[in-house]
Amino acid sequence: MYLDQPLQVYLDDLASAKPTPGGGSATALSCAMGAALASMVARLTLGKAEYAGVQQEIESLVQQTESLRERFQQLIQEDIDAYGRLSTSFKMPRDSDAERAARASAIQAQLVEASLVPLEIVERAAELMQLCQRISEIGNVNILSDVGIGAMLASSAGTGAGWLVRINLRARTRNGSGDQSRVTRRCQSLH
Amino acid sequence: MYLDQPLQVYLDDLASAKPTPGGGSATALSCAMGAALASMVARLTLGKAEYAGVQQEIESLVQQTESLRERFQQLIQEDIDAYGRLSTSFKMPRDSDAERAARASAIQAQLVEASLVPLEIVERAAELMQLCQRISEIGNVNILSDVGIGAMLASSAGTGAGWLVRINLRARTRNGSGDQSRVTRRCQSLH
Numbered sequence A, B: 001m002y003l004d005q006p007l008q009v010y011l012d013d014l015a016s017a018k019p020t021p022g023g024g025s026a027t028a029l030s031c032a033m034g035a036a037l038a039s040m041v042a043r044l045t046l047g048k049a050e051y052a053g054v055q056q057e058i059e060s061l062v063q064q065t066e067s068l069r070e071r072f073q074q075l076i077q078e079d080i081d082a083y084g085r086l087s088t089s090f091k092m093p094r095d096s097d098a099e100r101a102a103r104a105s106a107i108q109a110q111l112v113e114a115s116l117v118p119l120e121i122v123e124r125a126a127e128l129m130q131l132c133q134r135i136s137e138i139g140n141v142n143i144l145s146d147v148g149i150g151a152m153l154a155s156s157a158g159t160g161a162g163w164l165v166r167i168n169l170r171a172r173t174r175n176g177s178g179d180q181s182r183v184t185r186r187c188q189s190l191h
Helices: A007-015 A023-043 A049-090 A097-138 A141-171 A178-188 B007-015 B023-043 B049-090 B097-138 B141-170 B178-188
Strands: none
Touching (some): A007 B007, A023 A097, A023 A141, A023 B007, A023 B023, A023 B141, B023 B141, B097 B141
Protein backbone atom coordinates (compact mmCIF):
# COMPACT_ATOMS: atom_id res chain seq x y z
CA MET A 1 0.00 0.00 0.00
CA TYR A 2 1.63 3.20 -1.19
CA LEU A 3 -0.47 5.24 1.27
CA ASP A 4 1.57 3.73 4.10
CA GLN A 5 4.91 4.30 2.41
CA PRO A 6 6.98 7.48 2.08
CA LEU A 7 5.76 9.78 -0.71
CA GLN A 8 9.27 9.55 -2.21
CA VAL A 9 8.82 5.80 -2.79
CA TYR A 10 5.63 6.36 -4.78
CA LEU A 11 7.21 9.07 -6.93
CA ASP A 12 10.37 7.01 -7.57
CA ASP A 13 8.29 3.96 -8.55
CA LEU A 14 6.04 6.10 -10.78
CA ALA A 15 9.13 7.38 -12.62
CA SER A 16 10.60 3.88 -13.00
CA ALA A 17 10.17 1.43 -15.88
CA LYS A 18 8.08 -0.90 -13.64
CA PRO A 19 4.59 -1.69 -14.98
CA THR A 20 3.00 -0.09 -11.91
CA PRO A 21 2.26 2.48 -10.62
CA GLY A 22 1.21 4.34 -13.78
CA GLY A 23 -0.96 7.22 -14.95
CA GLY A 24 -4.19 5.85 -13.48
CA SER A 25 -2.90 5.92 -9.92
CA ALA A 26 -1.49 9.42 -10.50
CA THR A 27 -4.93 10.67 -11.54
CA ALA A 28 -6.44 9.08 -8.39
CA LEU A 29 -3.83 10.77 -6.21
CA SER A 30 -4.42 14.12 -7.93
CA CYS A 31 -8.14 13.74 -7.22
CA ALA A 32 -7.41 12.79 -3.59
CA MET A 33 -5.43 16.04 -3.28
CA GLY A 34 -8.32 17.92 -4.88
CA ALA A 35 -10.76 16.42 -2.37
CA ALA A 36 -8.36 17.22 0.49
CA LEU A 37 -8.17 20.88 -0.61
CA ALA A 38 -11.98 21.06 -0.79
CA SER A 39 -12.15 19.60 2.74
CA MET A 40 -9.60 22.13 3.97
CA VAL A 41 -11.55 25.12 2.64
CA ALA A 42 -14.81 23.75 4.06
CA ARG A 43 -13.16 23.11 7.45
CA LEU A 44 -11.80 26.67 7.51
CA THR A 45 -15.39 27.88 7.00
CA LEU A 46 -16.72 25.96 10.03
CA GLY A 47 -17.12 27.95 13.23
CA LYS A 48 -16.63 31.33 11.51
CA ALA A 49 -19.24 33.94 12.53
CA GLU A 50 -19.45 35.47 9.04
CA TYR A 51 -20.48 32.09 7.61
CA ALA A 52 -23.03 31.27 10.36
CA GLY A 53 -25.84 30.80 7.85
CA VAL A 54 -24.13 27.97 5.95
CA GLN A 55 -22.65 25.89 8.79
CA GLN A 56 -25.03 22.96 8.33
CA GLU A 57 -24.45 22.72 4.59
CA ILE A 58 -20.69 23.08 5.04
CA GLU A 59 -20.69 20.23 7.56
CA SER A 60 -22.45 18.06 5.01
CA LEU A 61 -19.98 19.12 2.30
CA VAL A 62 -16.99 18.14 4.47
CA GLN A 63 -18.49 14.70 4.96
CA GLN A 64 -18.94 14.32 1.21
CA THR A 65 -15.45 15.58 0.24
CA GLU A 66 -13.84 13.38 2.91
CA SER A 67 -15.82 10.38 1.72
CA LEU A 68 -14.63 11.06 -1.84
CA ARG A 69 -11.04 11.48 -0.62
CA GLU A 70 -11.22 8.10 1.10
CA ARG A 71 -12.43 6.51 -2.13
CA PHE A 72 -9.76 8.22 -4.29
CA GLN A 73 -7.13 6.96 -1.84
CA GLN A 74 -8.40 3.41 -2.33
CA LEU A 75 -8.45 3.91 -6.11
CA ILE A 76 -4.71 4.73 -6.11
CA GLN A 77 -4.08 1.12 -5.04
CA GLU A 78 -6.96 -0.42 -7.00
CA ASP A 79 -5.54 0.99 -10.24
CA ILE A 80 -2.13 -0.45 -9.40
CA ASP A 81 -3.68 -3.86 -8.62
CA ALA A 82 -5.85 -3.95 -11.77
CA TYR A 83 -3.03 -2.85 -14.04
CA GLY A 84 -0.73 -5.37 -12.35
CA ARG A 85 -3.15 -8.17 -13.24
CA LEU A 86 -3.35 -6.90 -16.85
CA SER A 87 0.43 -6.77 -17.05
CA THR A 88 0.65 -10.35 -15.71
CA SER A 89 -1.85 -11.59 -18.31
CA PHE A 90 0.34 -10.17 -21.11
CA LYS A 91 3.20 -12.35 -19.79
CA MET A 92 1.18 -15.60 -19.98
CA PRO A 93 2.72 -18.37 -22.16
CA ARG A 94 1.70 -18.52 -25.82
CA ASP A 95 3.42 -21.66 -27.11
CA SER A 96 0.27 -23.61 -28.04
CA ASP A 97 -3.13 -22.69 -29.46
CA ALA A 98 -4.70 -23.44 -26.08
CA GLU A 99 -2.18 -21.19 -24.29
CA ARG A 100 -2.69 -18.40 -26.81
CA ALA A 101 -6.46 -18.63 -26.40
CA ALA A 102 -6.21 -18.58 -22.60
CA ARG A 103 -3.84 -15.60 -22.74
CA ALA A 104 -6.08 -13.66 -25.15
CA SER A 105 -9.11 -14.35 -23.00
CA ALA A 106 -7.33 -13.22 -19.83
CA ILE A 107 -6.11 -10.02 -21.52
CA GLN A 108 -9.61 -9.19 -22.73
CA ALA A 109 -11.07 -9.67 -19.25
CA GLN A 110 -8.32 -7.68 -17.54
CA LEU A 111 -8.64 -4.80 -20.04
CA VAL A 112 -12.24 -4.39 -18.90
CA GLU A 113 -11.30 -4.66 -15.22
CA ALA A 114 -8.46 -2.16 -15.74
CA SER A 115 -10.96 0.23 -17.38
CA LEU A 116 -13.37 0.19 -14.45
CA VAL A 117 -10.93 1.92 -12.10
CA PRO A 118 -10.24 5.01 -14.27
CA LEU A 119 -13.94 5.06 -15.18
CA GLU A 120 -14.80 5.42 -11.50
CA ILE A 121 -12.14 8.14 -11.20
CA VAL A 122 -13.88 10.07 -14.02
CA GLU A 123 -17.28 9.69 -12.34
CA ARG A 124 -16.07 10.70 -8.88
CA ALA A 125 -13.94 13.56 -10.23
CA ALA A 126 -17.15 14.99 -11.71
CA GLU A 127 -18.83 14.66 -8.28
CA LEU A 128 -15.87 16.38 -6.64
CA MET A 129 -16.00 19.29 -9.09
CA GLN A 130 -19.65 19.87 -8.18
CA LEU A 131 -18.79 19.90 -4.46
CA CYS A 132 -15.89 22.31 -5.16
CA GLN A 133 -18.26 24.59 -7.02
CA ARG A 134 -20.66 24.73 -4.06
CA ILE A 135 -17.83 25.29 -1.57
CA SER A 136 -16.54 28.14 -3.75
CA GLU A 137 -20.01 29.72 -3.61
CA ILE A 138 -20.54 29.58 0.16
CA GLY A 139 -17.11 28.82 1.68
CA ASN A 140 -14.35 30.95 3.19
CA VAL A 141 -13.51 33.50 0.51
CA ASN A 142 -9.98 34.05 1.87
CA ILE A 143 -8.86 30.66 0.61
CA LEU A 144 -10.93 30.48 -2.54
CA SER A 145 -7.82 29.67 -4.57
CA ASP A 146 -7.40 26.33 -2.76
CA VAL A 147 -10.83 25.04 -3.71
CA GLY A 148 -10.20 26.35 -7.24
CA ILE A 149 -7.00 24.32 -7.38
CA GLY A 150 -8.93 21.33 -6.03
CA ALA A 151 -11.44 21.60 -8.87
CA MET A 152 -8.66 22.10 -11.41
CA LEU A 153 -6.81 18.98 -10.25
CA ALA A 154 -10.05 16.97 -10.33
CA SER A 155 -10.88 18.22 -13.82
CA SER A 156 -7.52 17.41 -15.38
CA ALA A 157 -7.15 14.09 -13.57
CA GLY A 158 -10.69 13.13 -14.61
CA THR A 159 -9.87 13.96 -18.23
CA GLY A 160 -6.68 11.89 -18.07
CA ALA A 161 -8.51 8.95 -16.50
CA GLY A 162 -11.06 9.19 -19.32
CA TRP A 163 -8.26 8.69 -21.84
CA LEU A 164 -7.24 5.50 -20.03
CA VAL A 165 -10.78 4.12 -20.21
CA ARG A 166 -10.96 4.70 -23.95
CA ILE A 167 -7.46 3.36 -24.62
CA ASN A 168 -8.08 0.16 -22.66
CA LEU A 169 -11.38 -0.43 -24.40
CA ARG A 170 -9.90 0.23 -27.85
CA ALA A 171 -7.24 -2.39 -27.08
CA ARG A 172 -9.96 -5.01 -26.79
CA THR A 173 -11.01 -6.96 -29.86
CA ARG A 174 -14.17 -5.88 -31.60
CA ASN A 175 -16.01 -8.93 -30.22
CA GLY A 176 -17.94 -7.12 -27.54
CA SER A 177 -18.84 -8.99 -24.38
CA GLY A 178 -21.33 -8.38 -21.62
CA ASP A 179 -18.56 -6.85 -19.57
CA GLN A 180 -17.70 -4.39 -22.29
CA SER A 181 -21.35 -3.37 -22.58
CA ARG A 182 -21.36 -2.77 -18.84
CA VAL A 183 -18.46 -0.32 -19.21
CA THR A 184 -19.96 1.24 -22.33
CA ARG A 185 -23.24 1.92 -20.56
CA ARG A 186 -21.42 3.70 -17.73
CA CYS A 187 -19.38 5.71 -20.22
CA GLN A 188 -22.53 6.79 -21.98
CA SER A 189 -24.16 7.77 -18.68
CA LEU A 190 -21.37 10.35 -18.23
CA HIS A 191 -22.79 12.50 -21.02
CA MET B 1 9.81 16.66 5.11
CA TYR B 2 6.61 15.16 3.69
CA LEU B 3 8.64 13.23 1.08
CA ASP B 4 9.96 11.03 3.88
CA GLN B 5 6.56 10.52 5.50
CA PRO B 6 3.70 8.20 4.49
CA LEU B 7 1.58 9.59 1.67
CA GLN B 8 -1.44 9.28 3.99
CA VAL B 9 0.08 11.84 6.38
CA TYR B 10 0.44 14.42 3.59
CA LEU B 11 -3.15 13.90 2.39
CA ASP B 12 -4.57 14.06 5.94
CA ASP B 13 -2.64 17.27 6.68
CA LEU B 14 -3.70 18.77 3.34
CA ALA B 15 -7.35 18.13 4.24
CA SER B 16 -6.97 19.57 7.74
CA ALA B 17 -7.54 23.14 8.91
CA LYS B 18 -3.78 23.61 9.50
CA PRO B 19 -2.22 26.56 7.61
CA THR B 20 0.09 24.16 5.73
CA PRO B 21 0.27 22.19 3.50
CA GLY B 22 -2.02 24.00 1.04
CA GLY B 23 -2.74 24.34 -2.66
CA GLY B 24 0.78 25.39 -3.63
CA SER B 25 2.33 22.16 -2.38
CA ALA B 26 -0.43 20.15 -4.09
CA THR B 27 0.42 21.79 -7.43
CA ALA B 28 4.12 20.96 -6.88
CA LEU B 29 3.25 17.33 -6.12
CA SER B 30 1.00 17.10 -9.19
CA CYS B 31 3.87 18.42 -11.31
CA ALA B 32 6.27 15.93 -9.67
CA MET B 33 3.86 13.14 -10.70
CA GLY B 34 3.72 14.61 -14.22
CA ALA B 35 7.52 14.61 -14.44
CA ALA B 36 7.63 11.03 -13.08
CA LEU B 37 5.18 9.86 -15.77
CA ALA B 38 7.28 11.58 -18.47
CA SER B 39 10.38 9.81 -17.08
CA MET B 40 8.55 6.47 -17.09
CA VAL B 41 7.54 6.77 -20.76
CA ALA B 42 11.05 7.85 -21.75
CA ARG B 43 12.59 4.97 -19.77
CA LEU B 44 10.26 2.48 -21.46
CA THR B 45 11.56 3.80 -24.81
CA LEU B 46 15.22 3.16 -23.93
CA GLY B 47 16.73 -0.06 -25.28
CA LYS B 48 13.81 -0.75 -27.65
CA ALA B 49 14.92 -1.72 -31.18
CA GLU B 50 12.06 0.15 -32.88
CA TYR B 51 13.21 3.40 -31.23
CA ALA B 52 16.93 2.93 -32.00
CA GLY B 53 17.13 6.25 -33.84
CA VAL B 54 16.08 8.38 -30.85
CA GLN B 55 17.99 6.70 -27.98
CA GLN B 56 20.40 9.59 -27.46
CA GLU B 57 17.66 12.21 -27.37
CA ILE B 58 15.53 10.05 -25.05
CA GLU B 59 18.47 9.69 -22.66
CA SER B 60 18.78 13.46 -22.55
CA LEU B 61 15.02 13.81 -22.01
CA VAL B 62 15.09 11.41 -19.04
CA GLN B 63 17.84 13.50 -17.45
CA GLN B 64 15.75 16.65 -17.93
CA THR B 65 12.47 15.18 -16.63
CA GLU B 66 14.23 13.65 -13.62
CA SER B 67 15.95 16.95 -12.89
CA LEU B 68 12.54 18.69 -13.02
CA ARG B 69 11.02 16.00 -10.79
CA GLU B 70 13.76 16.56 -8.21
CA ARG B 71 13.03 20.30 -8.26
CA PHE B 72 9.23 19.82 -7.98
CA GLN B 73 9.83 17.51 -5.00
CA GLN B 74 11.81 20.29 -3.30
CA LEU B 75 9.12 22.83 -4.16
CA ILE B 76 6.49 20.77 -2.26
CA GLN B 77 8.40 21.57 0.94
CA GLU B 78 9.51 25.08 -0.08
CA ASP B 79 5.89 26.11 -0.57
CA ILE B 80 5.00 24.74 2.88
CA ASP B 81 7.96 26.61 4.43
CA ALA B 82 7.21 29.91 2.66
CA TYR B 83 3.51 29.78 3.46
CA GLY B 84 4.35 28.84 7.06
CA ARG B 85 6.45 32.01 7.39
CA LEU B 86 3.62 34.09 5.90
CA SER B 87 1.15 32.52 8.30
CA THR B 88 3.48 33.29 11.22
CA SER B 89 3.79 36.93 10.17
CA PHE B 90 -0.02 37.30 10.25
CA LYS B 91 0.10 36.22 13.91
CA MET B 92 2.61 38.92 14.93
CA PRO B 93 1.43 41.29 17.71
CA ARG B 94 -0.33 44.50 16.72
CA ASP B 95 -0.85 46.34 20.00
CA SER B 96 1.28 49.42 19.22
CA ASP B 97 2.00 51.45 16.09
CA ALA B 98 5.53 50.03 16.02
CA GLU B 99 4.22 46.47 16.28
CA ARG B 100 1.63 47.08 13.57
CA ALA B 101 4.28 48.55 11.27
CA ALA B 102 6.63 45.62 11.88
CA ARG B 103 3.81 43.15 11.24
CA ALA B 104 2.70 44.90 8.03
CA SER B 105 6.26 45.00 6.77
CA ALA B 106 6.79 41.29 7.51
CA ILE B 107 3.54 40.34 5.78
CA GLN B 108 4.48 42.33 2.67
CA ALA B 109 7.88 40.67 2.48
CA GLN B 110 6.50 37.18 3.07
CA LEU B 111 3.77 37.66 0.44
CA VAL B 112 6.53 38.19 -2.13
CA GLU B 113 8.52 35.20 -0.87
CA ALA B 114 5.37 33.04 -0.87
CA SER B 115 4.73 34.12 -4.49
CA LEU B 116 8.15 33.05 -5.72
CA VAL B 117 7.49 29.34 -5.07
CA PRO B 118 4.28 29.03 -7.15
CA LEU B 119 5.88 31.29 -9.76
CA GLU B 120 8.69 28.78 -10.16
CA ILE B 121 6.09 25.99 -10.33
CA VAL B 122 4.43 27.82 -13.26
CA GLU B 123 7.75 28.27 -15.06
CA ARG B 124 8.89 24.68 -14.57
CA ALA B 125 5.45 23.25 -15.41
CA ALA B 126 5.79 25.01 -18.78
CA GLU B 127 9.23 23.39 -19.25
CA LEU B 128 7.77 20.00 -18.33
CA MET B 129 4.96 20.35 -20.86
CA GLN B 130 7.51 20.98 -23.62
CA LEU B 131 9.44 17.85 -22.61
CA CYS B 132 6.18 15.85 -22.53
CA GLN B 133 5.37 17.08 -26.02
CA ARG B 134 8.72 15.88 -27.37
CA ILE B 135 8.44 12.52 -25.57
CA SER B 136 4.97 12.07 -27.07
CA GLU B 137 6.46 12.67 -30.54
CA ILE B 138 9.36 10.21 -30.33
CA GLY B 139 8.64 7.98 -27.31
CA ASN B 140 7.04 4.55 -26.84
CA VAL B 141 3.65 4.85 -28.48
CA ASN B 142 2.17 2.02 -26.38
CA ILE B 143 2.15 4.21 -23.27
CA LEU B 144 1.38 7.53 -24.90
CA SER B 145 -1.52 8.09 -22.47
CA ASP B 146 0.90 8.29 -19.52
CA VAL B 147 2.90 11.16 -20.98
CA GLY B 148 -0.41 12.80 -21.96
CA ILE B 149 -1.55 12.56 -18.34
CA GLY B 150 1.83 13.96 -17.27
CA ALA B 151 1.34 17.00 -19.50
CA MET B 152 -2.26 17.40 -18.32
CA LEU B 153 -1.23 17.35 -14.64
CA ALA B 154 1.56 19.86 -15.34
CA SER B 155 -0.81 22.15 -17.23
CA SER B 156 -3.53 22.24 -14.57
CA ALA B 157 -1.10 22.47 -11.66
CA GLY B 158 0.77 25.28 -13.46
CA THR B 159 -2.50 27.15 -13.96
CA GLY B 160 -3.43 26.70 -10.28
CA ALA B 161 0.02 27.88 -9.16
CA GLY B 162 -0.43 30.95 -11.37
CA TRP B 163 -3.58 31.82 -9.44
CA LEU B 164 -1.59 31.70 -6.20
CA VAL B 165 1.03 34.10 -7.57
CA ARG B 166 -1.61 36.63 -8.59
CA ILE B 167 -3.58 36.28 -5.33
CA ASN B 168 -0.49 36.77 -3.16
CA LEU B 169 0.59 39.80 -5.15
CA ARG B 170 -2.88 41.35 -5.07
CA ALA B 171 -2.82 40.98 -1.29
CA ARG B 172 0.16 43.32 -1.17
CA THR B 173 -0.37 47.05 -0.82
CA ARG B 174 -0.10 49.11 -3.95
CA ASN B 175 3.27 50.50 -2.79
CA GLY B 176 5.44 48.42 -5.06
CA SER B 177 8.89 47.49 -3.88
CA GLY B 178 11.99 46.24 -5.63
CA ASP B 179 10.99 42.73 -4.61
CA GLN B 180 7.58 43.06 -6.19
CA SER B 181 9.16 44.34 -9.41
CA ARG B 182 11.37 41.26 -9.42
CA VAL B 183 8.31 39.01 -9.31
CA THR B 184 6.44 41.15 -11.85
CA ARG B 185 9.31 40.92 -14.33
CA ARG B 186 9.34 37.13 -14.08
CA CYS B 187 5.55 37.02 -14.49
CA GLN B 188 5.82 39.14 -17.62
CA SER B 189 8.56 36.92 -19.02
CA LEU B 190 6.09 34.03 -19.00
CA HIS B 191 4.17 35.57 -21.90
